[in-house]
Amino acid sequence: MTTAQLLLSEVCKAFGGVQAVTRVGLDVRQGEILSVIGPNGAGKTTLLNMISGFYHPDTGRIALEGEDITRLKPSLVAARGVARTFQNIALFRGMTVLDNLMLGRHVHMKAGVVASFIYWKLAQKEEVAHRRRVEDIIDFLKIQDLRRRPTGSLAYGLQKRVELGRALALDPKILLLDEPMGGCNHEEKEDMARFILDVNQEWRTTIILIEHDMGVVMDISDRVAVLDMGQKIADGTPDEVRANPLVVKAYLGEAKGPANGGRRV
Amino acid sequence: MEADVSDLSTLPRLLQKNARDLGGRPAIREKDRGIWQSWTWREYLDEVRDLALGLAALGFRRGDRLSVIGDNRPRLYWAQMAAQARGGVPVPVYQDSIAKELAYVWNHAEVSVIVAEDQEQVDKVLALRAELPALRLVIYDDPRGMGGYRHDWLKSYKEVQEMGRLYAAEHPGDFEAEVDKGRPGDVAIICYTSGTTGNPKGAMITHANAIETAMTFQREARLVAEDTSLAYLPMAWAGDSVYTLFASLAVGFCANCPESPETVQRDLRELGPTTLLAPPRIWENMLTAVQVRAADATPLKRRTFDYFRAVAERAEILRADGKPVPPGLRVATALGEFFVYGPVRDQLGLRQTKWALTGGAPLGPDTFRFFRSIGVNLKQVYGSTETTGLVSLQPDTEANPTTAGRPVPGVEVKIGERGEVMVRGCAVFKGYLKNEEATREVIDPDGWFHTGDAGFIDPRGHLVIIDRAKDVGALQDGTPFAPQFIENKLKFSPFIREAVAFGHERPSVTAMIAIDLGTVGNWAERRGLPYTSYMDLSQKPEVRDLIREEIRKGNQTLPDATKIRRFLLLTKDLEADDAEMTRTRKVRRRYVADKYAPVIDALYGGRDEVELTTAITYEDGRQASIQSRVRIEDVEGASTRA
Numbered sequence: 001m002t003t004a005q006l007l008l009s010e011v012c013k014a015f016g017g018v019q020a021v022t023r024v025g026l027d028v029r030q031g032e033i034l035s036v037i038g039p040n041g042a043g044k045t046t047l048l049n050m051i052s053g054f055y056h057p058d059t060g061r062i063a064l065e066g067e068d069i070t071r072l073k074p075s076l077v078a079a080r081g082v083a084r085t086f087q088n089i090a091l092f093r094g095m096t097v098l099d100n101l102m103l104g105r106h107v108h109m110k111a112g113v114v115a116s117f118i119y120w121k122l123a124q125k126e127e128v129a130h131r132r133r134v135e136d137i138i139d140f141l142k143i144q145d146l147r148r149r150p151t152g153s154l155a156y157g158l159q160k161r162v163e164l165g166r167a168l169a170l171d172p173k174i175l176l177l178d179e180p181m182g183g184c185n186h187e188e189k190e191d192m193a194r195f196i197l198d199v200n201q202e203w204r205t206t207i208i209l210i211e212h213d214m215g216v217v218m219d220i221s222d223r224v225a226v227l228d229m230g231q232k233i234a235d236g237t238p239d240e241v242r243a244n245p246l247v248v249k250a251y252l253g254e255a256k257g258p259a260n261g262g263r264r265v
Numbered sequence: 266m267e268a269d270v271s272d273l274s275t276l277p278r279l280l281q282k283n284a285r286d287l288g289g290r291p292a293i294r295e296k297d298r299g300i301w302q303s304w305t306w307r308e309y310l311d312e313v314r315d316l317a318l319g320l321a322a323l324g325f326r327r328g329d330r331l332s333v334i335g336d337n338r339p340r341l342y343w344a345q346m347a348a349q350a351r352g353g354v355p356v357p358v359y360q361d362s363i364a365k366e367l368a369y370v371w372n373h374a375e376v377s378v379i380v381a382e383d384q385e386q387v388d389k390v391l392a393l394r395a396e397l398p399a400l401r402l403v404i405y406d407d408p409r410g411m412g413g414y415r416h417d418w419l420k421s422y423k424e425v426q427e428m429g430r431l432y433a434a435e436h437p438g439d440f441e442a443e444v445d446k447g448r449p450g451d452v453a454i455i456c457y458t459s460g461t462t463g464n465p466k467g468a469m470i471t472h473a474n475a476i477e478t479a480m481t482f483q484r485e486a487r488l489v490a491e492d493t494s495l496a497y498l499p500m501a502w503a504g505d506s507v508y509t510l511f512a513s514l515a516v517g518f519c520a521n522c523p524e525s526p527e528t529v530q531r532d533l534r535e536l537g538p539t540t541l542l543a544p545p546r547i548w549e550n551m552l553t554a555v556q557v558r559a560a561d562a563t564p565l566k567r568r569t570f571d572y573f574r575a576v577a578e579r580a581e582i583l584r585a586d587g588k589p590v591p592p593g594l595r596v597a598t599a600l601g602e603f604f605v606y607g608p609v610r611d612q613l614g615l616r617q618t619k620w621a622l623t624g625g626a627p628l629g630p631d632t633f634r635f636f637r638s639i640g641v642n643l644k645q646v647y648g649s650t651e652t653t654g655l656v657s658l659q660p661d662t663e664a665n666p667t668t669a670g671r672p673v674p675g676v677e678v679k680i681g682e683r684g685e686v687m688v689r690g691c692a693v694f695k696g697y698l699k700n701e702e703a704t705r706e707v708i709d710p711d712g713w714f715h716t717g718d719a720g721f722i723d724p725r726g727h728l729v730i731i732d733r734a735k736d737v738g739a740l741q742d743g744t745p746f747a748p749q750f751i752e753n754k755l756k757f758s759p760f761i762r763e764a765v766a767f768g769h770e771r772p773s774v775t776a777m778i779a780i781d782l783g784t785v786g787n788w789a790e791r792r793g794l795p796y797t798s799y800m801d802l803s804q805k806p807e808v809r810d811l812i813r814e815e816i817r818k819g820n821q822t823l824p825d826a827t828k829i830r831r832f833l834l835l836t837k838d839l840e841a842d843d844a845e846m847t848r849t850r851k852v853r854r855r856y857v858a859d860k861y862a863p864v865i866d867a868l869y870g871g872r873d874e875v876e877l878t879t880a881i882t883y884e885d886g887r888q889a890s891i892q893s894r895v896r897i898e899d900v901e902g903a904s905t906r907a
Contacts, residue, residue: 135300138298145524145528201413202409
């Protein structure tokens with residue numbers, strides 16, 4: 001097997017007395033779409049937050065391309081090419097779509113405040129280069145008509161799309177998507193699934209996806225990891241995971257004696 | 266090998282001439298990544314040549330047919346030219362057509378190559394692949410998302426052009442030789458007319474039709490190479506081919522493709538084209554936008570706008586009647602130009618237009634007058650696919666909302682039996698593809714094309730169109746009844762999107778009306794009237810009262826016998842996807858009469874309510890139905906007013 005691009009080993013995280021994530025190991029391969037599924041409270045978002053550096057694990061280790069990033073600040077993780085979107089949209093609502101996307105380029109901007117002032121020609125050149133990349137993303141996501149619109153005025157599904165755009169503006173190696181289709185209608189889901197596949201194909205971006213819509217997950221994932229009560233209970237191709245008795249149990253309750261411990265998604 | 270460009274008998278030869286004479290001037294632009302990208306005439310020819318030879322390398326033969334599907338993109342226009350350069354025939358299709366319609370057209374025209382804009386369009390072709398035996402090659406423009414598609418018969422535009430360059434190296438002079446084989450009588454393009462009855466028919470337009478019409482258009486509309494246009498109307502519509510392909514080639518002016526259908530309004534403003542062709546719907550939307558902005562402005566600005574708008578309309582009415590404008594009014598309009606008209610035109614992207622045309626359907630007199638009064642030289646044009654889009658045009662000094670203009674030189678117009686408008690001349694098409702019978706029905710042995718429109722020539726020599734000839738009927742008492750004439754009166758109301766009038770062999774006139782969700786919705790919001798959906802809004806008593814008032818206004822200008830007596834509001838708009846309208850939004854009257862037979866019975870049966878079952882067809886062909894009870898209303902007073 002090829003070496004993992006992102007390697008989580010024995011990662012634990014507790015909030016007070018609640019053990020959110022227990023000894024989870026995960027190897028994410030370059031260029032794959034990996035979905036993390038599980039019932040509510042299974043620890044999916046916590047896992048994503050630890051990868052992106054919002055939380056640090058209590059024990060265990062996270063390595064990106066061989067480098068230990070377990071204790072890095074979010075900004076430093078981002079600078080290493082890990083971008084994310086949030087379950088609850090986190091855009092700057094008063095700013096335009098264009099400005100939000102340009103902000104996504106921030107980690108690539110070299111000219112500082114003072115430098116921008118003095119070396120205005122260089123800073124201008126840099127701005128043009130970044131704008132070009134942002135325009136590619138605008139074209140990619142088909143939001144040409146929204147450039148100058150404040151993001152707060154956009155429909156929910158479009159805000160999700162802009163948020164994906166801002167994550168893409170980082171030119172990420174790994175893209176973490178936390179429920180990108182949550183609260184979207186059928187058509188918006190189809191569009192988003194299409195964009196995710198296209199991102200993966202066009203730039204070979206590794207994608208880690210948390211999603212509740214099983215149809216979408218099984219359709220677009222190369223691999224699925226299942227969490228239940230903070231532990232990883234399965235990991236494999238969509239077909240393997242679908243056939244795994246532990247997964248069936250976590251989602252549908254015991255095959256025999258359905259009355260005890262039956263839990264729904 | 267130097268091309269012989271003295272012979273301008275086909276469109277590819279015009280392209281060769283433009284590349285030689287206007288080589289470095291912009292020929293076409295496309296807004297991409299937020300920036301207008303230009304191609305000169307020389308580059309235009311290079312792109313066309315590379316693709317044409319690539320097609321040749323892939324076995325495209327003379328007489329083969331190539332279809333394009335997508336938004337207005339330079340590459341799709343070039344693909345059509347490339348087909349023509351190889352003696353083939355382009356067949357543009359409406360990209361919003363449902364699968365069944367696309368399959369019909371592609372099969373009927375035996376299309377062997379389809380050039381698709383992007384993955385979305387390729388997917389449509391893929392879904393129909395099994396039903397298209399003649400199809401051998403699909404070419405896509407935008408490579409995005411296409412990485413996972415692996416088929417021998419699927420190639421990227423760039424790939425085909427690359428093959429073309431290799432082919433050129435092996436076959437020098439081949440491109441020019443094939444272009445030289447083209448004859449003016451060859452078919453240049455096949456445009457399918459959506460037809461209000463039955464299957465669409467493929468109208469064959471020859472190079473001679475195209476070039477003669479373009480030259481006439483150039484003379485009559487004073488087009489020059491410095492002009493600019495916006496290419497945003499559907500490519501499958503003959504009007505777009507005439508304007509963006511034929512006229513642009515004949516004159517050498519630059520056509521501009523917007524970034525996406527959603528950005529047209531903004532792109533229009535950025536570009537400020539010198540010429541603009543737009544259907545009535547666009548003009549109405551622009552006027553509504555201006556009115557909404559004015560209503561939201563500060564009181565001072567609003568009053569200024571209202572004052573100068575009234576001034577401009579007074580002056581325009583005088584000018585239209587040929588009366589002198591008094592000096593006081595002239596001073597006021599000059600001030601208005603500075604404070605209001607100029608800035609409004611600028612906001613709309615109409616500041617540089619030397620003329621703007623409206624056609625395809627009648628435009629309300631109020632809307633027409635508004636644009637003329639603020640200094641837009643708006644004029645009416647009349648034509649159809651079968652007449653290469655141009656029969657008559659209004660001269661600058663004779664613009665008015667009621668006529669279709671003067672027949673252009675080279676086109677004869679006469680009024681035949683039952684008032685039908687007949688046309689003869691260079692613009693008349695060659696015939697319908699594989700449909701001799703339909704061709705014989707519309708072109709008589711003397712070469713007159715029967716337009717199917719009923720009309721007359723007014724004392725000034727202008728053509729006036731009343732209705733479709735076959736739709737003109739009579740009430741039971743023998744009063745002539747022209748449904749479209751009545752419907753247009755209704756549709757001039759901003760609140761009414763569509764109307765269908767009944768009355769043939771009936772005692773009186775009744776109408777089914779579809780409200781305009783935008784304007785009625787806005788009206789309801791201003792009154793604090795809550796609603797959930799189109800269906801809900803359309804059945805509010807307040808909305809019925811609103812529409813009744815609008816019908817009364819329309820009735821005032823109708824003869825007593827044909828005033829509308831009863832009406833109902835439909836719970837959904839009429840849709841092309843439901844086969845109720847054509848893609849160019851003309852009511853398919855017979856189909857609607859069948860589909861809504863129980864409703865029509867109820868309208869005349871004196872009932873005040875009817876059960877309405879409406880089938881809806883989604884774009885992917887799925888069907889659903891909604892059921893509802895709909896009230897039928899009397900237009901009180903219509904019968905008592907003398």
